[in-house]
Amino acid sequence: MTDPRSESGIRLQKVLAQAGIGSRRACEELIEQGRVSVDGNVVRGQGLRVDPETAAIHVDGERVPTAADTVVMVLNKPRGVLTTMHDDLGRPCVGDYVAGRNERLFHVGRLDADTEGLLLLTNDGLLSQHITHPSHGVAKTYLATVPGPIARDVGRRLKAGIMIDDRVTSVDSFAVVQALPGSALVEITLHEGRHHIVKRMMESVGHPVERLVRTRVGPVLLDQQRPGSIRVLSGPVLRALYTDAGL
Ligand code: URA
8 A cells, every 4th residue: 555645656536436436526435435445454534545556456345456457358269279378380279369469468277179168368467376276266167068868966976076186076066957868968167177177077977078168257257258259357247356366
């Protein structure tokens, strides 16, 4: 936090307004009501100046990302695209989808080449670390097409935990979304990010994955976003992502 008497830094209500929280007047009211904290300290009184590049600002406990050049975006990764920013062999990779951008972007975790769906790209290294680290508990949801029918105890077994590489791994939720003759579409939510984790878990309960799509990371949904398209996150969903990641 910057000293309120100092001339360096930017006034907190201006930083909040620029981050889209509301008008400067509305932001002053939030400060007055004790709803704003900077670096963990509730701000009492107006006039505080902060460095928006480094300050951790929260409103009602929700993180407000304020670093000007920070960008977080969603790619709906198509099947067959490698999760790497550059491929020496020239194979299709996620870097191709952001080739025109100036930021130094990287992918947050990985999806297998044959997995589709929601992949976050950002230049915020801390956010990326927090989302991928299991201790911060950002949930990821997948839709998997598997051979059916699904036995009644599959959900219970997955929730109880499956031994994967000497570690018991469990899902938060499991649901059969659609049962077709000979196959099923299932939805799985888990906090784990280990290599091939969904495929390995489903394989171990007798349902090898035929198609896998990630539909959600924390509060961010894939929704109707077209395969191969990019969407830059802002506003409430971006704040919720930072908060979910424990930042
Ligand atoms: N689990 C998998 O098996 N593959 C992915 O791409 C992501 C999660």
